[in-house]
Amino acid sequence: MDFSFTDEQDLLQESVTRFIQNDYNFEARQQNTVHAWGYSKENWSTFAKLGWLGVPFSEADGGFGGSSVDVMILMEQFGRGLVVEPFLPSVVLAGGALKIAGNPTQKEKLLAGIIDGSSQGAVAYSEPQSRFNLADVATTAVADGDNFKLSGHKAVVLNAQNADILIVSARTSGQQRDESGISLFIVDPKAAGLTRRDYPTVDSLRASELILENVLVAKSDMLGDLDAGFPLLEQVIDEATLAVAAEAVGAMEVLYKDTVEYCKSREQFGQPIGKFQVLQHRMVDMFMAHEQSKSILYMAAIRMDEGYNALAQKAISALKVQVGKSAQFVGQSAVQLHGGMGMTEELNIGHYFKRLTVLITLFGNTDFHLKRFGRL
Amino acid sequence: MNLELNGEDLAFQEEVRGFLDEAWPRQIRTSYLAPLSGPDKNRISETQVYFDALIKKQWSVPDWPLEYGGTDWTVTQKYIWDRETASAGCPVMSAFGVRMLAPVLYTWASEALKKRHLPAIREASVQWCQGYSEPGAGSDLASLQTKAVLDGDHYIVNGAKTWTSSAHNADWIFCLVRTDPDAKRPQQGISFLLIDMRSPGVEVHPIYLLGNQHTVNSVSLTDVKVPVENLVGEENKGWTYAKGLLTHERTGIAGVARSRVLLQQLRTLTQTTIQDGGSLSDNRSFVEKVDAVDIELMALEITELRTLATVAKGGAPGPESSILKLKGTEISQRISDLKVEALGYYALPYPDQLLSDNEQKIGPDDALTTLQAMLFGRASTIFGGATEIQKNIVAKAVLGL
Ligand SMILES: Cc1cc2nc3c(=O)[nH]c(=O)nc-3n(C[C@H](O)[C@H](O)[C@H](O)COP(=O)(O)OP(=O)(O)OC[C@H]3O[C@@H](n4cnc5c(N)ncnc54)[C@H](O)[C@@H]3O)c2cc1C
Numbered sequence: 001m002d003f004s005f006t007d008e009q010d011l012l013q014e015s016v017t018r019f020i021q022n023d024y025n026f027e028a029r030q031q032n033t034v035h036a037w038g039y040s041k042e043n044w045s046t047f048a049k050l051g052w053l054g055v056p057f058s059e060a061d062g063g064f065g066g067s068s069v070d071v072m073i074l075m076e077q078f079g080r081g082l083v084v085e086p087f088l089p090s091v092v093l094a095g096g097a098l099k100i101a102g103n104p105t106q107k108e109k110l111l112a113g114i115i116d117g118s119s120q121g122a123v124a125y126s127e128p129q130s131r132f133n134l135a136d137v138a139t140t141a142v143a144d145g146d147n148f149k150l151s152g153h154k155a156v157v158l159n160a161q162n163a164d165i166l167i168v169s170a171r172t173s174g175q176q177r178d179e180s181g182i183s184l185f186i187v188d189p190k191a192a193g194l195t196r197r198d199y200p201t202v203d204s205l206r207a208s209e210l211i212l213e214n215v216l217v218a219k220s221d222m223l224g225d226l227d228a229g230f231p232l233l234e235q236v237i238d239e240a241t242l243a244v245a246a247e248a249v250g251a252m253e254v255l256y257k258d259t260v261e262y263c264k265s266r267e268q269f270g271q272p273i274g275k276f277q278v279l280q281h282r283m284v285d286m287f288m289a290h291e292q293s294k295s296i297l298y299m300a301a302i303r304m305d306e307g308y309n310a311l312a313q314k315a316i317s318a319l320k321v322q323v324g325k326s327a328q329f330v331g332q333s334a335v336q337l338h339g340g341m342g343m344t345e346e347l348n349i350g351h352y353f354k355r356l357t358v359l360i361t362l363f364g365n366t367d368f369h370l371k372r373f374g375r376l
Numbered sequence: 377m378n379l380e381l382n383g384e385d386l387a388f389q390e391e392v393r394g395f396l397d398e399a400w401p402r403q404i405r406t407s408y409l410a411p412l413s414g415p416d417k418n419r420i421s422e423t424q425v426y427f428d429a430l431i432k433k434q435w436s437v438p439d440w441p442l443e444y445g446g447t448d449w450t451v452t453q454k455y456i457w458d459r460e461t462a463s464a465g466c467p468v469m470s471a472f473g474v475r476m477l478a479p480v481l482y483t484w485a486s487e488a489l490k491k492r493h494l495p496a497i498r499e500a501s502v503q504w505c506q507g508y509s510e511p512g513a514g515s516d517l518a519s520l521q522t523k524a525v526l527d528g529d530h531y532i533v534n535g536a537k538t539w540t541s542s543a544h545n546a547d548w549i550f551c552l553v554r555t556d557p558d559a560k561r562p563q564q565g566i567s568f569l570l571i572d573m574r575s576p577g578v579e580v581h582p583i584y585l586l587g588n589q590h591t592v593n594s595v596s597l598t599d600v601k602v603p604v605e606n607l608v609g610e611e612n613k614g615w616t617y618a619k620g621l622l623t624h625e626r627t628g629i630a631g632v633a634r635s636r637v638l639l640q641q642l643r644t645l646t647q648t649t650i651q652d653g654g655s656l657s658d659n660r661s662f663v664e665k666v667d668a669v670d671i672e673l674m675a676l677e678i679t680e681l682r683t684l685a686t687v688a689k690g691g692a693p694g695p696e697s698s699i700l701k702l703k704g705t706e707i708s709q710r711i712s713d714l715k716v717e718a719l720g721y722y723a724l725p726y727p728d729q730l731l732s733d734n735e736q737k738i739g740p741d742d743a744l745t746t747l748q749a750m751l752f753g754r755a756s757t758i759f760g761g762a763t764e765i766q767k768n769i770v771a772k773a774v775l776g777l
Pocket of ligand 1: 266268269273276278279336337338339340341343505506507508509510511513514515516538539540541542592755758759760761762763764765768
């Protein structure tokens with residue numbers, strides 16, 4: 001039994017922690033969200049330079065690590081900084097799909113750009129009716145000579161507006177909710193027949209609705225085998241779930257610690273409000289929620305690194321349940337204990353709360369993963 | 377014991393329904409029951425028409441005594457009124473004038489102040505805001521520092537108020553100010569002062585709340601001259617007036633009728649949200665969560681009725697009344713959380729709020745307003761006496777701890 005990091009992992013953690021501390025305070029974060037593209041391009045090239053964009057990929061794929069623990073280390077710190085740069089959609093989701101499902105040609109062509117930051121990706125897997133069910137795919141892909149023709153509506157696609165590489169799940173056979181019969185496609189975001197509606201999300205990030213009308217995709221741009229996209233997608237989403245859980249753990253740490261500091265300094269009734277026992281107990285509960293989430297995060301990361309199987313899937317669902325419940329409690333409590341200040345756009349607290357609200361939903365909420373945990 | 381309304385109350389209910397059918401026609405109700413998603417000119421004029429009808433019927437301030445233009449309704453009738461207007465989605469006149477200031481005025485103010493301000497509040501022609509909280513005085517309101525110093529026939533007021541709801545739309549502000557800095561207890565040096573927002577030295581700055589919602593402000597007061605006749609009651613008695621008001625204000629505080637409407641919206645959303653080809657209502661664990669909050673709400677409805685029944689018999693509200701705000705806010709927050717949960721991924725989009733009416737919504741129609749309501753709703757356990765403070769009061773005053 002050993003929960004310590006390797007030397008390389010320690011270094012990675014040090015470098016990302018230092019970056020968040022020195023270059024990513026809350027004001028800088030807010031500034032990064034005002035650009036039309038939703039993040040800082042300067043930071044993005046820093047991420048590339050420091051090798052972070054290559055962290056989820058093996059050396060064979062041109063990356064610098066490839067373990068889930070590595071990704072967890074990065075994401076936890078990103079959560080502390082409330083980082084808005086599109087690491088999750090571009091590197092973890094799109095990069096992850098290429099890593100898991102790409103053939104050598106596709107990897108060669110596309111992964112390098114993801115890793116050096118010159119190109120970005122997005123994965124379009126959800127639809128208005130699909131909720132969290134990855135197999136509920138109404139978008140169709142019909143073979144047409146050397147091409148497929150894709151039509152359908154993809155919902156709330158993170159980072160689609162910045163993506164050079166769009167990965168889209170579509171049905172090539174079977175019924176709307178069959179797990180078999182789903183295929184993944186690499187779609188050119190500029191392809192004819194593809195329209196996008198971009199919008200900010202509640203956490204000041206970016207997403208889009210995508211409408212595909214007979215979008216032509218070359219057969220060579222299919223990712224993975226025909227009709228066999230579901231298990232690939234499931235693995236990508238499980239890796240991404242680990243990533244957002246790590247992010248939530250980082251965000252919760254900031255929330256409980258900032259709340260403790262605030263309650264030490266805010267005085268009412270002639271004393272720091274942290275002296276009131278009911279608030280003390282609430283903060284102890286916040287602290288416990290964070291620690292319990294962190295424990296299950298480590299467990300799930302270790303399981304994922306041992307191999308992607310039913311045990312790992314079950315660990316991921318357990319993680320999302322624990323984190324979902326904790327994040328809601330910690331977020332709401334932090335706002336409550338800050339009183340009116342916790343409600344403002346000016347203070348960081350409310351922004352962490354909003355981001356946690358999104359993370360609770362992403363890739364399946366508590367209800368969804370509790371059921372999946374039971375099934376697995 | 378019985379839960380039925382008596383014949384007289386049933387007749388009253390019919391009368392209210394008849395009135396609302398005319399003043400607040402059914403055709404427009406459906407759109408109002410959905411939360412408001414942006415500035416809407418139609419709504420402003422329809423609301424005005426409705427308020428005018430209320431005023432004409434002398435029903436705009438039913439809780440006020442008859443002599444000031446209120447009604448002589450029994451508590452049961454007031455309850456019926458709240459329930460009928462909430463379920464019809466009727467707009468509500470701003471509480472600051474009607475529910476918070478007016479009772480202080482008709483109980484303690486001079487005849488001149490009553491004459492000047494009560495009719496304008498009743499007719500919604502003047503908007504008020506509440507200047508109690510300060511940066512250093514939130515839960516501990518008695519520690520407020522805004523000073524009013526008597527100078528001839530004026531007070532000179534200096535200080536800063538914060539979290540002032542609607543100050544940016546208000547004509548007047550009622551303030552708690554310190555007139556005796558040397559009083560033995562901080563509560564004893566506070567006065568209740570009415571200030572015209574157009575007075576030189578009054579400045580309003582917006583504070584943006586979660587999701588960029590502008591409802592509250594900070595208000596700075598610099599050498600503001602306030603005529604001495606704007607003092608309510610006696611100098612240094614302001615705390616008594618403000619507190620007296622808090623114990624008066626019982627009905628409606630739980631927001632039970634409003635929560636019923638929200639719960640109905642949640643049930644509808646459960647049915648219309650697709651999951652696995654069916655609807656979210658096939659998801660047992662989700663439906664059970666909705667049922668659980670429904671049951672909590674049923675209990676609170678009866679708790680409120682028990683309070684009303686005691687008051688109707690001329691008694692003081694019993695200990696159960698102290699839980700109305702605590703439970704009411706907890707329940708409405710829970711309903712909001714479940715509505716957001718029902719939205720799934722469509723809880724994420726937060727487009728520029730000025731989407732024009734003909735622009736297509738992203739996701740379900742009221743996704744954005746659901747999210748806004750959830751965010752704003754976190755404040756309900758902070759303002760009007762935070763949950764922790766309310767529980768302290770119950771522990772002390774009710775349980776004798
Ligand atoms: C949306 C909104 C609208 C508002 N509108 C108005 C308005 O129109 N006019 C106005 O005057 N004010 C208004 N307020 C202010 C509101 O009344 C205060 O926010 C409230 O009194 C809490 O004060 P605070 O924000 O300073 O929090 P604090 O008093 O600093 O409280 C912070 C936390 O400490 C807890 N706490 C404090 N004391 C104790 C204790 N003794 N025991 C246990 N816990 C304690 C609180 O419960 C809270 O969780 C509004 C606030 C909001 C958020």
